[in-house]
Amino acid sequence: MRVIAGSAKSLRLKTIEGNDTRPTTDRIKETLFNMIHDDMYGCRFLDLFSGSGGIGIEALSRGARKSVFVEMNPKAVKCINDNLEFTKLKDNAEVMNMKVESAINILDSKNEYFDYIFMDPPYNCEHEKNILKLLSKSNILDNKTVVIAECSKQTDMSYLEEIGFTMIKEKIYKTNKHVFLQKEKM
Numbered sequence: 001m002r003v004i005a006g007s008a009k010s011l012r013l014k015t016i017e018g019n020d021t022r023p024t025t026d027r028i029k030e031t032l033f034n035m036i037h038d039d040m041y042g043c044r045f046l047d048l049f050s051g052s053g054g055i056g057i058e059a060l061s062r063g064a065r066k067s068v069f070v071e072m073n074p075k076a077v078k079c080i081n082d083n084l085e086f087t088k089l090k091d092n093a094e095v096m097n098m099k100v101e102s103a104i105n106i107l108d109s110k111n112e113y114f115d116y117i118f119m120d121p122p123y124n125c126e127h128e129k130n131i132l133k134l135l136s137k138s139n140i141l142d143n144k145t146v147v148i149a150e151c152s153k154q155t156d157m158s159y160l161e162e163i164g165f166t167m168i169k170e171k172i173y174k175t176n177k178h179v180f181l182q183k184e185k186m
Contacts, residue, residue, distance in 0.1 A: 001054055004030045005037075006061030008087040015052045016075045024054060024120065024150065031171065032178055033058055036116065036146070040064055043115035046107075046140070048100045048131065053080035055118050060089040068094045068112070070103040100131060108138045117141060120150040123176070129159060136164040136183065147181040155179075 001013045004026060024032070032055075033040070041063035047056030048070050056067035067089075069080050077097045084090035096103045100119070117135065121127035128149045135141060147165070149157075153176055160167055160181065169180035 001052065002026060003054075003058055003061045003087060004033060006058070006063065008057065008061040008089060011087050013052060013054055013057065013083045013086075014079050016073070016079050028173055028176075028178075029054060029058060031173075032148070033062065035169070035171065035178075035180075036148075037062060039115065039146075044068075044113060046070070046114040046117045048103075048117065048119040049121045049127075050080055050095075051076055051120065053083050053095075055120070056080075056093070057083055057087055057089060059116070059118075060092055061087065064092070064116075066092050066094070068096065068103075068107070068114075070096045070098065070100050072097065072099050100127075101134060104131075104134055104138055104140065107140050112140050113142070114140055114145055117145060117147045118150070119148070123152040124155070128155060128157075129163075132160070132165060132181070133163050141183060143183045143185045145182065149179045149181065150176060151179065153177050 003011045042065045045059040045064045045067040050069040050071040056069045060067045071077050084093050164184050165181045166184050171178045
């Protein structure tokens, strides 16, 4: 796994051993950032279920003003910190070692706001739905924020409208997909 573009281009990132995380492949990461790169410079990026931090680090490398990484696995958190140190991007990063739900509540209480929220939870566990329900009531995003869920190809998203989100785009790969969402305008 490597950084695709920007200030840390081509640097190889560490990942943790075993099956505790499922890093986004370089090809899928490149496709994702090709779709959103125009809005990266100066944005605030939230990386939920961060794993080794590859997505949030890519955002920083491409000019994001700040990336917040949320990961509860201590081995993965060490890996994120090592990768931030190696890429020299740690000054614009915050790493939260906790459950995603707790982090969202803390960020909400601190009046944090994000332009992009990326989540890559374990597949087929309905984490997306639970997190989106929590986000729909949170002030860390508004109707301009883009929420990107990486999930299995089979993940059902038919509930989006009833919890206040609209799908603006979907990119399907061989085994997974990226679903781009925004809060419905009030």
